[in-house]
Amino acid sequence: MAISLKLNGKDQTVEAEPGTPLLWVIRDELKMTGTKFGCGVASCGACTVHLNGEPVRSCQTYIEDVEGAEITTIEAMSENEIGAAVQQAWIELDVVQCGYCQSGQIMSAVGLLSENPKPSAQEIDDYMWGNACRCATYQRIRAGIQRASEILEA
Amino acid sequence: MTINTSRRGFLKSAAAAGAVLVVGVRPDGALAASGSPSMLTPFVQIGSDGSVTAIVKHFEMGQGPSTGLTTLIAEEMGLTMDQIGYDFAPSNPQVYNNTLFGPMQGTGGSTAMANSFMQYRQAGAAAREMLLQAAAQAWGADASALTLQDGVISGAGHSAPLGEFVEAAAQLDAPADPPLKDPSEFRLIGNPDVRRLDSAAKGNGTAMFAMDIERPNQMIAMIARPEQQRATAVSVDASGAEGIKGFIDAQILPNAAGVAVFAETTWGAMQARDAISVEWDTSAAETRSSDEIEAEIRAALDAEPTYNVNGADVAAVRAAVDGADTVVEETFYFPLLAHAPMEPLNCTIEETADGGILLHDGCQFPTIPHGAIAEIFGIPFEKVQIKTVLAGGSFGRRATPQADYQVEAALAFSLTDRSRPVHLVWSREDDLRSGYYRPAFGHKVRVGLNADGSIVGWEHRVAGQSIMKGTPFEAFAIQNGVDHSSVEGTVDSPYQIPTAAFGLTDTEKATSTLWWRAVGHTHTAYVMEVMMDMAAKAAGIDPVDFRLAYLTGDGPDQTRKAGVLKLAAEKANWGNAPEVRSQGIAVHKSFNSYVAEVVEISGTPEDGIKIEKVTCAVDCGIAVNPDIIKAQMEGGIGYGIGHNMRDQITLTAGVVDQYNFPDYEPLRISDIGEIEVHIMPSAEAPTGVGEPGTPPAAPALANAIAAASDLRVASLPMDENGVSFV
Numbered sequence: 001m002a003i004s005l006k007l008n009g010k011d012q013t014v015e016a017e018p019g020t021p022l023l024w025v026i027r028d029e030l031k032m033t034g035t036k037f038g039c040g041v042a043s044c045g046a047c048t049v050h051l052n053g054e055p056v057r058s059c060q061t062y063i064e065d066v067e068g069a070e071i072t073t074i075e076a077m078s079e080n081e082i083g084a085a086v087q088q089a090w091i092e093l094d095v096v097q098c099g100y101c102q103s104g105q106i107m108s109a110v111g112l113l114s115e116n117p118k119p120s121a122q123e124i125d126d127y128m129w130g131n132a133c134r135c136a137t138y139q140r141i142r143a144g145i146q147r148a149s150e151i152l153e154a
Numbered sequence: 155m156t157i158n159t160s161r162r163g164f165l166k167s168a169a170a171a172g173a174v175l176v177v178g179v180r181p182d183g184a185l186a187a188s189g190s191p192s193m194l195t196p197f198v199q200i201g202s203d204g205s206v207t208a209i210v211k212h213f214e215m216g217q218g219p220s221t222g223l224t225t226l227i228a229e230e231m232g233l234t235m236d237q238i239g240y241d242f243a244p245s246n247p248q249v250y251n252n253t254l255f256g257p258m259q260g261t262g263g264s265t266a267m268a269n270s271f272m273q274y275r276q277a278g279a280a281a282r283e284m285l286l287q288a289a290a291q292a293w294g295a296d297a298s299a300l301t302l303q304d305g306v307i308s309g310a311g312h313s314a315p316l317g318e319f320v321e322a323a324a325q326l327d328a329p330a331d332p333p334l335k336d337p338s339e340f341r342l343i344g345n346p347d348v349r350r351l352d353s354a355a356k357g358n359g360t361a362m363f364a365m366d367i368e369r370p371n372q373m374i375a376m377i378a379r380p381e382q383q384r385a386t387a388v389s390v391d392a393s394g395a396e397g398i399k400g401f402i403d404a405q406i407l408p409n410a411a412g413v414a415v416f417a418e419t420t421w422g423a424m425q426a427r428d429a430i431s432v433e434w435d436t437s438a439a440e441t442r443s444s445d446e447i448e449a450e451i452r453a454a455l456d457a458e459p460t461y462n463v464n465g466a467d468v469a470a471v472r473a474a475v476d477g478a479d480t481v482v483e484e485t486f487y488f489p490l491l492a493h494a495p496m497e498p499l500n501c502t503i504e505e506t507a508d509g510g511i512l513l514h515d516g517c518q519f520p521t522i523p524h525g526a527i528a529e530i531f532g533i534p535f536e537k538v539q540i541k542t543v544l545a546g547g548s549f550g551r552r553a554t555p556q557a558d559y560q561v562e563a564a565l566a567f568s569l570t571d572r573s574r575p576v577h578l579v580w581s582r583e584d585d586l587r588s589g590y591y592r593p594a595f596g597h598k599v600r601v602g603l604n605a606d607g608s609i610v611g612w613e614h615r616v617a618g619q620s621i622m623k624g625t626p627f628e629a630f631a632i633q634n635g636v637d638h639s640s641v642e643g644t645v646d647s648p649y650q651i652p653t654a655a656f657g658l659t660d661t662e663k664a665t666s667t668l669w670w671r672a673v674g675h676t677h678t679a680y681v682m683e684v685m686m687d688m689a690a691k692a693a694g695i696d697p698v699d700f701r702l703a704y705l706t707g708d709g710p711d712q713t714r715k716a717g718v719l720k721l722a723a724e725k726a727n728w729g730n731a732p733e734v735r736s737q738g739i740a741v742h743k744s745f746n747s748y749v750a751e752v753v754e755i756s757g758t759p760e761d762g763i764k765i766e767k768v769t770c771a772v773d774c775g776i777a778v779n780p781d782i783i784k785a786q787m788e789g790g791i792g793y794g795i796g797h798n799m800r801d802q803i804t805l806t807a808g809v810v811d812q813y814n815f816p817d818y819e820p821l822r823i824s825d826i827g828e829i830e831v832h833i834m835p836s837a838e839a840p841t842g843v844g845e846p847g848t849p850p851a852a853p854a855l856a857n858a859i860a861a862a863s864d865l866r867v868a869s870l871p872m873d874e875n876g877v878s879f880v
């Protein structure tokens with residue numbers, strides 16, 4: 001079936017079978033590789049994208065459910081004020097290790113800061129719980145979100 | 155700064171730059187330059203456009219060698235970090251061997267910095283000297299009057315960018331023994347402000363991991379696997395997959411270990427794999443359960459060990475323990491653990507124009523898949539190329555002695571006409587159920603204390619599945635039958651324990667055992683440090699003071715271990731935790747580094763423990779990139795704590811019980827509070843940091859739990875053995 005959606009601000013039509021996860025439309029069909037596959041069962045967050053501005057797990061979001069929606073991926077985060085601040089904070093603090101989870105971490109962090117510009121450590125933990133990092137960069141993720149919050153405040 | 159991870163790009167940019175100076179070492183280890191590149195291990199390449207590229211021989215799984223080895227070159231050449239790039243080295247064990255592994259190129263054992271520190275500095279220093287020499291000739295000046303700083307050569311009234319002298323420098327012989335910078339002159343080594351070179355690309359989605367490789371016209375392959383290891387495929391019926399969009403074909407692998415399912419897309423391959431049906435021959439399959447593995451290990455601990463590891467007079471040790479005033483004893487059990495790197499395993503294989511094979515892989519031990527691929531296709535070693543790309547974690551998993559997933563890709567590719575590249579992709583289920591695990595181990599320890607609380611005897615038995623036996627590493631890892639990786643961290647502990655006996659019994663392998671971040675130290679540190687804590691408690695002596703009493707020698711092993719123990723205790727305000735908190739401490743030497751950790755918790759095992767804070771002190775010699783060292787400690791601590799809190803792989807009748815993360819729950823951000831890392835100043839040669847943070851973490855947590863509750867967790871994971879976490 002043909003599905004129309006807005007991806008990173010551009011109108012796009014994709015051809016995909018119903019039941020195809022958005023993750024695989026993004027990676028297999030649209031050849032955008034910033035969004036990662038980690039588990040396929042919504043339990044790691046590596047595939048996080050924004051659906052109408054809210055973080056979702058693209059591995060468990062089906063293409064037929066996003067007809068007409070606005071999808072934003074890591075590739076467009078530098079054009080988003082909060083996204084750019086998070087990316088800057090990530091560089092300042094060298095949050096990444098292997099880096100494979102970090103697209104998803106940043107997408108979730110942007111989601112958090114969009115609804116809560118000054119989250120406490122506890123609020124960060126509650127919101128970011130579903131984004132696993134096997135390299136255990138958690139303490140820098142926490143610090144990175146707080147630093148991004150400062151950058152945005154300035 | 156550009157991350158140039160393409161080998162072709164590297165060669166091309168060299169050509170485009172015109173003249174080029176390449177400095178490295180010859181096979182005999184002597185420094186050499188450009189002249190005959192095939193005889194040369196290049197460590198740095200300098201173009202006449204002034205571009206400088208470090209050639210990094212270790213792969214990047216997040217532990218930081220691309221930044222680390224580049225720092226060494228930049229330091230000796232007087233560059234800033236944004237005046238240098240890096241590229242991963244191609245697979246060539248003659249040229250890029252790990253000096254600590256023999257004729258093998260690979261990353262592991264936390265050796266990247268230890269085996270590269272002098273090589274890369276010397277190469278950078280030689281390049282600097284040659285450029286200065288060339289400038290001196292051009293200017294009719296004395297080279298000793300010139301300096302190279304921030305990419306500019308100046309002195310004797312002249313100043314010019316280094317690129318101007320590349321062509322002339324490339325005609326010179328490399329100096330045999332170029333002067334290295336004195337540590338007092340270091341600007342980058344030891345500088346906490348040096349940043350990772352890969353942060354930006356990993357934060358904006360442009361970093362290319364193996365999973366992101368898309369070769370023109372490639373197919374995806376996934377493997378349908380048997381439930382039990384060593385079952386074989388007899389027949390496949392792919393009719394269920396007909397009509398799945400993108401499905402191409404399903405064929406039994408030449409070794410019958412599985413069925414390769416080919417499709418145009420990953421999603422197509424996943425669906426098709428679920429839709430085919432395969433008949434398996436299970437006559438030779440694994441049928442044991444993890445309960446049987448545990449029973450075998452526990453029985454071995456009750457018997458006389460096969461190997462007397464330290465040649466002790468066992469009867470005398472036993473008599474000393476039996477005759478002691480107090481005997482402290484415990485039996486420990488450690489389950490199978492999966493590595494579960496964040497990026498599921500995958501690689502891409504294709505045929506080259508000259509009939510060779512090219513593998514794109516986040517490749518940890520290039521030499522092993524390199525040889526295996528040459529053999530599968532019956533082509534000479536030189537016709538195989540491996541292009542190393544970023545790896546989304548490994549923790550040991552990408553380095554198997556059998557090159558398991560690369561061989562799978564090669565076998566799948568061999569079923570095709572080779573006109574299309576094949577990208578083999580694993581799912582998380584493939585990863586957790588693959589059979590490659592940290593082996594299960596058991597320990598039984600009896601410690602005798604005399605009336606004043608000092609140790610008079612230590613009898614220690616270890617039983618488990620050898621990692622190294624039956625692998626190409628056997629020759630150097632096994633001595634007198636003992637796989638050192640089964641006992642490392644016990645018999646060679648810096649603790650000066652009088653009257654000790656260490657025995658080892660190998661048990662049967664039920665799975666494919668594999669090193670897992672910190673290898674044997676993952677269980678030995680736990681046992682040593684929990685036993686020390688139990689003994690201290692029985693003796694009524696503070697756990698830090700108790701340990702220090704066995705580190706009184708003035709050898710570096712004792713002073714360095716004691717040093718980090720005291721530093722961690724001081725920084726954690728040991729013994730003065732807030733009322734509602736409890737502390738536990740552990741200290742361990744591994745990979746020639748010394749790490750002590752204090753874990754501070756609140757709560758109780760019944761109501762739920764919360765890990766509030768971890769304070770770490772590390773002595774890893776000269777701290778080349780202090781912030782990367784801190785990051786590795788943070789990550790190592792999380793890795794050690796997370797698995798020991800709640801993870802294990804179990805088998806029922808040979809079938810792995812876990813499927814995906816919900817059954818093998820990763821450490822989450824809410825599980826662990828602040829981590830504070832302190833680096834011991836040192837002038838010693840740099841040692842490992844990728845693994846040494848892991849071993850002390852779980853025993854420090856166990857000791858904190860014991861301090862809070864009197865519960866001693868001796869079998870893991872903790873949440874299956876009486877501890878709940880909030």
Ligand code: FES
Pocket residue numbers: 036037038039040041042043044045046047048057058059060
């Ligand atoms: S891949 Fe979607 S949550 Fe893990």
Ligand code: FES
Pocket residue numbers: 096097098099100101102132133134135136137216496546547
């Ligand atoms: S940085 Fe490696 S998984 Fe998060």
